[in-house]
Amino acid sequence: MKKMLDLIIVDNDQLNQNYILLKLSTTDGTILPDMYPGQFVEVHVADSPTTFLRRPISVNYIDKSKNELWLLIQKIGDGTRRMAEYKKGDIVNLLLPLGNSFTTPEHTDSEVLLIGGGVGTAPMLYLGAELKEKGFKPNFLLGARSSADLLQLDEFAKYGEVYTTTEDGSHGEQGYVTNHSVLEEKNFSHIFTCGPKPMMMAVANYAHKKQINCEVSLENTMACGFGVCLCCIENTKRGNICVCTEGPVFNIKELKWIN
């Protein structure tokens, strides 16, 4: 069930000058609604005159023991910059949980690969954590421009093997995620990915060629986030459908991406 909730900022961790990690909890100790990997929230940025609509942000992680929702945020424009200024104790209004979620593979011995690019790594953390909890052994392949954009590596390491690529070679292998050697070394049955569209398209093509089951999480311009404005469409094989309700997670078989 979707809710509109006022949550309280428990922590704002300035990861570096471009990224922050917000930790939120309920104001009265009630348990956060169930949220699944791949889902997102819509943040109301109340005090930014230039931010009229809510901002969609993925669930980065749910710390069940602490009753915390984590949001990993890249400073892009006024809305995200304002969020980056939130202080412990501030109240933020959210719609949540929104969207569908990644599909858990049937067999826990499936070799699963979670590919994140840039801030698109955000949903991969929670997905990895949940997969591990269910008995999978997730592999993470994280790509970024340079090491400064590789975030939460320690967190990822808690849930599986972490591979990285950077465009400038400052961390892990140099190049794009689709060139990483682990793709040759291991035999993946499932790929989950989120990141810049060109990266996801490359991943999708790779997965298609190798006949690997592949789900991608799309970003899109959203006005509502819960299926009423019809602004966030992806032109899929089933026609124009809403990313915010029928996605953000899509199996590549549904998309018109493969060439």
Added chain:
Amino acid sequence: MKKMLDLIIVDNDQLNQNYILLKLSTTDGTILPDMYPGQFVEVHVADSPTTFLRRPISVNYIDKSKNELWLLIQKIGDGTRRMAEYKKGDIVNLLLPLGNSFTTPEHTDSEVLLIGGGVGTAPMLYLGAELKEKGFKPNFLLGARSSADLLQLDEFAKYGEVYTTTEDGSHGEQGYVTNHSVLEEKNFSHIFTCGPKPMMMAVANYAHKKQINCEVSLENTMACGFGVCLCCIENTKRGNICVCTEGPVFNIKELKWIN
């Protein structure tokens, strides 16, 4: 010369739940521009989505020794409420100084009365301080609904005799300023007033009857504050003129108030 300046909040004193006193200074220690009693500033409330225009606020006091500009603010709507949340260290953008100022009487032995009502007491503090510095012995007559709305009484006491009225009798004489006994007891040659329009009109009528020289400081809806939008007019004997440049201080002889 008018300036657009970023000033820094040095102190935000929550006087009570409706009023705050902001103290601002320059960010780099340069001396504040000269400002005269009756002048005002236009505050840019940057982070209130519902506050598009600047907000006019009177100069409450200039603490020359500390290089501080004081603004006394009543919480009315979103703009003033946001100002009330400013914290030490916050930067605020202001236009200043704006408007004309009160006229200093020629002889320092003139019996001068400064009448303030509600938040209209704001400019009276600086006016009283300046008059005292010039050798006058100002009398202050401050009116409010109840004692909670009588502000800065200790400050006023530094510069002259303080008389008060409250509508509920919780401080000073009960009733309106125009009923205060000091008006009978002393022989005033000059009255300066700022406050709600009905109060100022009553004062103006009283002064006119008694042939006391009287200046009033008008409030008005302003879009610019420096004479270009022509929104802030008062219909005077000289026609429609701008309160923000030809005022806010007017001699009652110029106004069409007296009946």
Added chain:
Amino acid sequence: MDKLKINIGNLSLKNPVMTASGTFGYGKEYVDFIDLSQLGGICVKGTTLHDRQGNDYPRMAETPAGMLNAVGLQNKGVDYFVSDIYPEIKDFDTHIIVNVSGSTIEDYAECASRLNHLDKVPGIELNISCPNVKEGGMAFGTSACSAADVVRAVRKVYDKTLIVKLSPNVTDITEIARAAESEGADAVSLINTLLGMAIDINKQKPILSTVTGGLSGPCVKPIALRMVWQTYNAVKIPVIGMGGISSWQDAIEFILAGSSAIQIGTYNFIDPTISIKVLEGIKNYMDQYNIADIKDLVGQLKV
């Protein structure tokens, strides 16, 4: 609660708070957030005779205190509505108004006639003002003559409450309102979106795939309010006001300007519970000012 009751044609609304077409889906998307039975009515998504895929992506641009949309009436057509959606929503304890659009007069009429028999749809809102479709749409709403033609055709085949939704992209909205009235419209609703545009200066391209799109949200409120006031003074049928309502104060402004009912659009995206808050606010305002019947507020602006 009777003091909030209001009539639009034969239609009796339990209160004047409705939600605007294209911003409220089919209502069911909001059941997690609010109790729909509290609403006066729901205008569901624009419906056309045939299935429409709508415009290409991107369809949205944020603007100061508002947004542009270029959805282009994406919907599965009236028959799908009747067979698949209607059964799911017909038992909501509120009035469901179907917003009807078309590219030709015949389409409008045919679409309307297929809705005529639906028990739980007591009225339709004729959208002669959609700026986001190539043919028809707004074109009908920008001339009194073609507006009259559409309304006349639909009136012939549609028996229940007929609301005509007007375009603000005109020199004189009262002309169009009078044309609709004279052809038998039971009410007019206004405003639809204003035609606007936004540009991505890095790509040097329009943000919307359609170049221009429809502007809505608080930014349009002053214009909408003026048009409601003008129209209220020009026609005898009820006026349903909308455009930028984001608070109960806004709703009161629209009612004072002459709106018998109001619709909330874009702000549902920002606060999906806004309609209920607006309703509460109207009630409190009426209590505060001792207003015994909402009808005593409609158009009571002192000028």
Added chain:
Amino acid sequence: MDKLKINIGNLSLKNPVMTASGTFGYGKEYVDFIDLSQLGGICVKGTTLHDRQGNDYPRMAETPAGMLNAVGLQNKGVDYFVSDIYPEIKDFDTHIIVNVSGSTIEDYAECASRLNHLDKVPGIELNISCPNVKEGGMAFGTSACSAADVVRAVRKVYDKTLIVKLSPNVTDITEIARAAESEGADAVSLINTLLGMAIDINKQKPILSTVTGGLSGPCVKPIALRMVWQTYNAVKIPVIGMGGISSWQDAIEFILAGSSAIQIGTYNFIDPTISIKVLEGIKNYMDQYNIADIKDLVGQLKV
């Protein structure tokens, strides 16, 4: 700096950044804040043949991301301008454009003719779009026919650069633009304010003394941009774009949509130095994208 030069009729502006009439006084009010010689031009306050007291107070209402005004062309008349104001401002090192208004065609023409001989006023902007005066004003700007009549009359008596300022309160702004063009206007400028309204729900009265007033500020930007784009595609004379510009990014949008020059209005109230910031931003943008001549940006939107 030559890469910023732009021509409007015979008038050569050193850069495309101008300030809008009614928001910049006579320029002198801004000398404390900025160096006027950096501006491409200044449109001074609306001037009429005779002295006008303007409308009653209140004349202003704040609205979401904008404001309504009902100043009503308060000014001391053209003769006072010529005798008292002109001498004070004529030596500013920028172009002074006088915004001319009237209630009758004869007034417009007479007012324009009295400005014809002023050496340092190289052009006038004909305001056929002011929504805040009872007679004339906007009425001229909402029909192609009467717009043509005014422009024709003024063109006969005014030799220098004639800019016609269009009203956005119309169904089709390109019609009016073409009418102005065909009567010899050297350029069109747009948009003037949109007719709007605001209500004080406690007093149950309009906030403005005139009930309705003119809406301006960032809220109108999407509408203005759309109209500039439409007009640019409809006429051959230069288009001067305005409406809600509050940043250099906004100005670039207007230029890409077809504005040869832009004007900044309401935002001067919020930031009196905004015009200079916009100019700097345009320069940087041109550097960033290697644009050698501003003319290569005008209307270069890729659609």
